[in-house]
Amino acid sequence: MYEYIAGVLQGITEFLPVSSSGHLVILSSLNNTLDLDTYDIAFLHIGTLFSILVYYRKRILDIFSDKQTFINSFKIIGVALIPAVVVGLFSPLQEIIDSNKNILQITGAAYLIFSMVLFFSVKFKNAQNISFQQISLKQSFIVGIAQAFALVPGVSRSGITLITGMYLGIKKTEAIYFSLLLGIPTIFGAWLLTFVESSFTLNTNMLTPGVVAFISGLIAIRVLVNITVNSKIQYFGVYCLLLSILCFTN
Numbered sequence: 001m002y003e004y005i006a007g008v009l010q011g012i013t014e015f016l017p018v019s020s021s022g023h024l025v026i027l028s029s030l031n032n033t034l035d036l037d038t039y040d041i042a043f044l045h046i047g048t049l050f051s052i053l054v055y056y057r058k059r060i061l062d063i064f065s066d067k068q069t070f071i072n073s074f075k076i077i078g079v080a081l082i083p084a085v086v087v088g089l090f091s092p093l094q095e096i097i098d099s100n101k102n103i104l105q106i107t108g109a110a111y112l113i114f115s116m117v118l119f120f121s122v123k124f125k126n127a128q129n130i131s132f133q134q135i136s137l138k139q140s141f142i143v144g145i146a147q148a149f150a151l152v153p154g155v156s157r158s159g160i161t162l163i164t165g166m167y168l169g170i171k172k173t174e175a176i177y178f179s180l181l182l183g184i185p186t187i188f189g190a191w192l193l194t195f196v197e198s199s200f201t202l203n204t205n206m207l208t209p210g211v212v213a214f215i216s217g218l219i220a221i222r223v224l225v226n227i228t229v230n231s232k233i234q235y236f237g238v239y240c241l242l243l244s245i246l247c248f249t250n
Helices: 002-015 020-030 038-055 057-063 067-090 093-099 103-123 137-149 157-167 172-197 204-229 233-248
Strands: none
Touching: 002 020, 002 038, 002 157, 002 204, 020 038, 020 103, 020 233, 038 057, 038 172, 038 204, 057 067, 067 137, 067 172, 103 157, 103 233, 137 157, 137 172, 157 172, 157 204, 157 233, 172 204, 204 233
């Protein structure tokens, strides 16, 4: 039962600026019988990966429409992936997080800091007229650095990359597209790494929760687009602040 709840949480919170991994940490702490390790969480992420592929299927296919568009898109995504890949592969961060007995407090601190980022995101007034294909490699790398912070539970990957993109002057809808497009190799790479580390073991109990994550993920992307276009993303700062308090009081 809790695996399905985890699937719904993963799908919704992967794209809303509230940190999916942070929610799963809290869910695990509230239910001792639910033991979601890195491998299970990575598999749930695969469900949300398909949400991105389905929602942006036309724009993703357009990337392959001509050589120049493909090369430029490849450069933008490739440069943005560098920080997270370096931190994820060559630092002990993930092992420290997985084995830390104070993971709930770490998550609470991350939620507290990220809530402040959400609150102040409304102050970003840079002219938002840059499209995805116009993103420079420097801007892409900065968004990639922001994404690396999302390796800590409590920091939303989609939220931090979206806010950073808007701060750099990328159009709101394009910043969302860039953020979610960046999630495709990030999510798949994380799953592939954990799949290999688990000696290619597949937990079939997570298949249905993965489908649940896919369906709820599609809904969440639509919600994200609406709240971002209507400049309401900062309201999620209150929610993240409440989650921070919940983490510190348990």
